[in-house]
Amino acid sequence: MARTVITIPATAKRGEIIEIRVLIQHPMETGYRRSSEGAMLARDLIRRFVCRFEPNTTPSSHENVFSATLYAAVAANPYLSFHTVVNSSGVFVMQWDGDNGFAQTERAAITVR
Amino acid sequence: MVLRRPNARPSQCGEMMRLSLWLVVLLLMPGAGVSTSAIAADADSRKSGFDFMRPATQALQKDDSQNPAMLWVKDGEAHWASSQGQSKKSCADCHGDAVKSMRGVAARYPAFSNAMKRPINLAQQINLCRTNQQQAPALPVEDQTLLGIEAYLALQSRGMPIAPPIDTKLNAARTRGEALFKQRIGQIDLSCKDCHIDQAGKSLAGNVIPQAHPTGYPIYRLEWQGVGSLQRRLRNCMTGVRAEPYAPGSEEMVALEAYLAGRAKGMLIESPAVRP
Numbered sequence: 180m181a182r183t184v185i186t187i188p189a190t191a192k193r194g195e196i197i198e199i200r201v202l203i204q205h206p207m208e209t210g211y212r213r214s215s216e217g218a219m220l221a222r223d224l225i226r227r228f229v230c231r232f233e234p235n236t237t238p239s240s241h242e243n244v245f246s247a248t249l250y251a252a253v254a255a256n257p258y259l260s261f262h263t264v265v266n267s268s269g270v271f272v273m274q275w276d277g278d279n280g281f282a283q284t285e286r287a288a289i290t291v292r
Numbered sequence: 293m294v295l296r297r298p299n300a301r302p303s304q305c306g307e308m309m310r311l312s313l314w315l316v317v318l319l320l321m322p323g324a325g326v327s328t329s330a331i332a333a334d335a336d337s338r339k340s341g342f343d344f345m346r347p348a349t350q351a352l353q354k355d356d357s358q359n360p361a362m363l364w365v366k367d368g369e370a371h372w373a374s375s376q377g378q379s380k381k382s383c384a385d386c387h388g389d390a391v392k393s394m395r396g397v398a399a400r401y402p403a404f405s406n407a408m409k410r411p412i413n414l415a416q417q418i419n420l421c422r423t424n425q426q427q428a429p430a431l432p433v434e435d436q437t438l439l440g441i442e443a444y445l446a447l448q449s450r451g452m453p454i455a456p457p458i459d460t461k462l463n464a465a466r467t468r469g470e471a472l473f474k475q476r477i478g479q480i481d482l483s484c485k486d487c488h489i490d491q492a493g494k495s496l497a498g499n500v501i502p503q504a505h506p507t508g509y510p511i512y513r514l515e516w517q518g519v520g521s522l523q524r525r526l527r528n529c530m531t532g533v534r535a536e537p538y539a540p541g542s543e544e545m546v547a548l549e550a551y552l553a554g555r556a557k558g559m560l561i562e563s564p565a566v567r568p
Contacts, residue, residue: 182363182366182367183363184356184357184362184363184366186357200357200358202357202358202360202362202363203363204360204363206517207517254514254517255360255517255518256360256363256517256518258358258360
């Protein structure tokens with residue numbers, strides 16, 4: 180499990196625009212570099228990030244809030260920041276997928292006052 | 293949590309006004325001008341590497357939700373509570389809550405170790421605890437877990453002044469460190485002082501040369517794409533001038549660390565800092 184730092188307000192007003200920040204520990208090895216012994220370093224990238232919102236009332240009616248495709252030019256420990264509008268209480272589900280079967284999911288709840 | 297930068301508080305402003313008035317009076321006195329202005333300049337001229345960075349890099353350090361070093365801090369925090377070695381003891385079993393017990397500890401290192409009979413840095417103290425108390429193997433140099441613990445401990449001293457111990461047993465190391473700082477080394481024949489004092493603030497290959505004050509270690513260095521120790525940074529400079537670096541954890545390296553800590557005494561700790 181990779182370490183993550185996720186910043187989401189715990190509460191928001193209905194219709195408020197909130198900022199979500201996500202940081203994850205990952206080498207983002209490009210596959211173009213060599214080690215100090217000269218051997219090729221195998222590519223190891225996070226390829227896709229998706230954040231979806233599941234309302235507490237109807238979790239099945241989730242919708243994608245933000246998604247991104249990551250490439251070799253993205254630095255190690257990728258940091259993403261994006262905005263969204265919240266209309267109801269629910270859970271943000273964040274999912275990273277990458278090479279070598281890398282998969283991580285984190286959840287963060289928000290309450291609409 | 294946002295890192296507070298050293299600002300003059302309102303209560304200090306009045307004092308500074310009075311002080312500057314006194315300086316004007318002193319400067320008007322014949323023969324007194326040279327010494328007082330030299331002291332005043334000396335007190336103000338020290339700058340952290342932070343002050344030489346671009347605003348974007350500064351923003352990365354100031355905001356914990358962006359600072360990648362916080363990932364290592366989280367590693368260290370988890371390790372603090374996990375049982376290690378044959379003793380099955382965790383750091384917390386002896387030291388308790390690091391937020392309280394480790395406040396100001398990182399600000400004191402390097403310190404003289406009576407057990408080792410020589411000055412040691414924070415990483416060596418962590419390993420000493422591992423081998424003696426936890427009966428666990430020492431972590432290797434620049435080990436990610438070790439850096440994580442270091443970063444977690446250093447965070448507990450953030451905002452506090454660097455406070456090298458008043459210990460005469462450290463004097464030999466400090467003197468040695470100062471000599472090494474001023475010693476020309478390598479094929480390029482440069483000393484630390486040649487760049488970091490004589491040319492500080494000027495550019496070297498697109499980067500500003502900082503004054504070499506260890507205010508934020510362990511640092512997340514963008515060039516490394518990861519966290520590293522002060523000794524790793526020192527080795528970088530040594531290979532940069534094409535000298536053979538001293539061995540990690542060697543007496544010379546710790547002596548340099550002890551001298552740098554004394555030189556930066558009173559400057560505020562920013563750990564875990566971000567550097568370009």
